[in-house]
Amino acid sequence: MAPAPMPASVRVADLARRYGSVEAVRGVSFDVPSGEIFGLLGPNGAGKTTVLECLLGLRRPDSGSVSIAGMDALANPRGARHLVGAQLQGATLQDKITPRQALGLFASFYSNGPGAAAMIDRFGLAEKADAPFATLSGGQRQRLFLALALVNDPSLIVLDEPTVGLDPGSRRGLHDMIRAMRASGRTVILSTHDLGEAESLCDRVGILDSGRLAAVGSPSSLIARAGTFSRIQFTTAVPAQASEIVSLPGIVECALEQGTWVLSTSDLNGTMVALVGLMASRGYALQDLQVSRPTLEDAFFSLAGRAWSASERGGP
Amino acid sequence: MVSLRKGGPVTVRATPIIGVIRHFRLSLQLNFRSPQAIVYGYLVPVLFLVAFGSVFRAQIPPLLDQMGQLLTITIMGGACFGMPTALVAERERGIWRRYRLLPVPMGTLVGSVMASRVILVASAALMQVGLARLLYGTPLPAHPVQAACGVMVVTICFLGLGLLVAALADDVPAVQALGQCLFLPMIMLGGVGIPLAALPAWAQRISGFMPGRYAVDVLQRAYGGAQGRPLVGFSVAALAVIGAAGTIAGSRLFRWDTARTLSRASWAWVALALSAWLAVGLCASVTGRLEPVAPSAGGYGRVTEAEIDGVSYDLLPGDQEFVSRLSRPFGKGASMEGLDAFAGQLKDWPPSHESDEAQSARNLLCVAGIADVSEDPHEGEIARLVFDDLRERYGDRRLEQILTWIILYPAKGAAVTSAPELGLPHRFREDIIRERTVLYAKKFLGRLRGRIAD
Numbered sequence: 001m002a003p004a005p006m007p008a009s010v011r012v013a014d015l016a017r018r019y020g021s022v023e024a025v026r027g028v029s030f031d032v033p034s035g036e037i038f039g040l041l042g043p044n045g046a047g048k049t050t051v052l053e054c055l056l057g058l059r060r061p062d063s064g065s066v067s068i069a070g071m072d073a074l075a076n077p078r079g080a081r082h083l084v085g086a087q088l089q090g091a092t093l094q095d096k097i098t099p100r101q102a103l104g105l106f107a108s109f110y111s112n113g114p115g116a117a118a119m120i121d122r123f124g125l126a127e128k129a130d131a132p133f134a135t136l137s138g139g140q141r142q143r144l145f146l147a148l149a150l151v152n153d154p155s156l157i158v159l160d161e162p163t164v165g166l167d168p169g170s171r172r173g174l175h176d177m178i179r180a181m182r183a184s185g186r187t188v189i190l191s192t193h194d195l196g197e198a199e200s201l202c203d204r205v206g207i208l209d210s211g212r213l214a215a216v217g218s219p220s221s222l223i224a225r226a227g228t229f230s231r232i233q234f235t236t237a238v239p240a241q242a243s244e245i246v247s248l249p250g251i252v253e254c255a256l257e258q259g260t261w262v263l264s265t266s267d268l269n270g271t272m273v274a275l276v277g278l279m280a281s282r283g284y285a286l287q288d289l290q291v292s293r294p295t296l297e298d299a300f301f302s303l304a305g306r307a308w309s310a311s312e313r314g315g316p
Numbered sequence: 317m318v319s320l321r322k323g324g325p326v327t328v329r330a331t332p333i334i335g336v337i338r339h340f341r342l343s344l345q346l347n348f349r350s351p352q353a354i355v356y357g358y359l360v361p362v363l364f365l366v367a368f369g370s371v372f373r374a375q376i377p378p379l380l381d382q383m384g385q386l387l388t389i390t391i392m393g394g395a396c397f398g399m400p401t402a403l404v405a406e407r408e409r410g411i412w413r414r415y416r417l418l419p420v421p422m423g424t425l426v427g428s429v430m431a432s433r434v435i436l437v438a439s440a441a442l443m444q445v446g447l448a449r450l451l452y453g454t455p456l457p458a459h460p461v462q463a464a465c466g467v468m469v470v471t472i473c474f475l476g477l478g479l480l481v482a483a484l485a486d487d488v489p490a491v492q493a494l495g496q497c498l499f500l501p502m503i504m505l506g507g508v509g510i511p512l513a514a515l516p517a518w519a520q521r522i523s524g525f526m527p528g529r530y531a532v533d534v535l536q537r538a539y540g541g542a543q544g545r546p547l548v549g550f551s552v553a554a555l556a557v558i559g560a561a562g563t564i565a566g567s568r569l570f571r572w573d574t575a576r577t578l579s580r581a582s583w584a585w586v587a588l589a590l591s592a593w594l595a596v597g598l599c600a601s602v603t604g605r606l607e608p609v610a611p612s613a614g615g616y617g618r619v620t621e622a623e624i625d626g627v628s629y630d631l632l633p634g635d636q637e638f639v640s641r642l643s644r645p646f647g648k649g650a651s652m653e654g655l656d657a658f659a660g661q662l663k664d665w666p667p668s669h670e671s672d673e674a675q676s677a678r679n680l681l682c683v684a685g686i687a688d689v690s691e692d693p694h695e696g697e698i699a700r701l702v703f704d705d706l707r708e709r710y711g712d713r714r715l716e717q718i719l720t721w722i723i724l725y726p727a728k729g730a731a732v733t734s735a736p737e738l739g740l741p742h743r744f745r746e747d748i749i750r751e752r753t754v755l756y757a758k759k760f761l762g763r764l765r766g767r768i769a770d
Contacts, residue, residue, distance in 0.1 A: 058416055058573070081419040091410035096349040097342070105342055109335035109418045
């Protein structure tokens, strides 16, 4: 018998929110068990921030329920705030406040938590602890906001677009921190419109499209569910026979585009083994070989019926 | 305390008070780190002080009659511009959105911002008092406790209006625009920038609908009003009503997020705040408090040292002669016997508590004149009581100006021709009473200046 799943840390049910005539969120439901990194994925305007704001009590939904560790977060928002740490998109601090002061201020509202000094050390802010906020770099600011989110030792951490505007180094550092949060037993819910980030960071993702939750699952299961195929591209020094290529196992689609073979396969391993064998037996040399597995972008295309990049531009 | 991980009951214990205190302290610290806040909170009020000083420094005492206006301007700047600018700037930066996630009601944080602003505004007011003393020799407030209470009352009233400005303004430029909508009318028409007496009658009536007039009244009286006089009840009540309405409306409409817009129903709260202004003005009008103040009111402040020295004491009747009798000082040949009750009545006599101090003094001199003309058995002692009472109320320096003003302009203001409340029921001709008031004014002034032996 399979072990019982851990109790749900967060349960969102039938959440709906309308702004005038616009239905920003339409009946969104999902559960996030303890200790999971859950990504809310969707193009700009999909409703990610509204869902997070309802979860945090910053916005009251028109209908639906939000439960955090069994507590009705809509009926008892102040109580729920003790359980949650959050980093909001676009939030900033006073120019003249120092990290030590900001952490001291936010920590003083809670009876638990590691304290400002510990957070300064833990997030590598010691050097800038007494520097005005305006003088901090983007990465330092992001670390400070993460520290503020953790100042009350929360069990649930909500991060709204946490890596926007960060350089690649800071981005990697932030990913490590988020993984460390999970390792310490916390639940993380983050929103992102970066598919690669969601795929590499999240245990599960929920794909929001026009206010609806189109799919929920692990990145790999969503990709698999979307029924998309791996791609193999290569060229050969001596032209290969099309009949030989098409007869490789798992081949779904095959095309020769300006001297480059482009194959779609449902069995990447089988196709690759057979392709290498064919090339060796005929004495062809494989050149410019590229292999790509299906991604969340492919899954989104399959679910939404349009390309992710078009959604980001607000196109159809 | 919170427990979430690994199941178990969730318990929550809030300790907001430490956080609120820290937020209060931080608001103060950040204010002093902001050059903009220093400029608006301290430098601009000093510019007003210097501007007033350059015009009124020749007065005796310098600037005394403008301190109510100056302090009101200082408080309005900090409360109606400083606080809402800081609040809206923080809201635009998403700081209040972040505060919203804290486990405390937003009202407590707004309250701590307002409390810190009370300290900042009070410190600016104190600075003005000190600088006026230092630069121009302006006397310190005659009634310091009353002045401190007055600063608090006025500050809290204008902070309520500042909170409403912060709630209504979408961004910092809008704060400036809305703040000016409050500030400029009060400066120009509300008796704050231009003295009430210098305004035309219609503007004086309009000023009764604005809190600035009542703020100046409260602060000016505390600064140099009649000694022992209680805080002006109506003005304090007017400020309380206007401030409370502004605070209630501002609290109801306060927005912690720029994305939140005001609904149409929100304007009902704005109407409530403005209706308080209207109610105060109507109440003042119905109770006769908006009667135009004569341009001469307070004019004694312009009396110069040369004018005081120029008063002639020739041909004054002797103190024991038939006209304008004046007893020797009590304890030096004169007795208060049988006059204790009269002295008490004189202190509480309503005509001696007019808003125009020169008129109050003139009324008291009229009492001496009536007693003299009616040949009251205690006419000399009554005149001595009036002299002592005037000194106690205004102090010698100020009284010299008031008496000189009455001597120079004997026909100005009103003259009391009978005082039945004081046991002087007979009515006499006004010109005779005015003549006696001048005689007594000269006798009193001569004694204050050492020109007549007492």
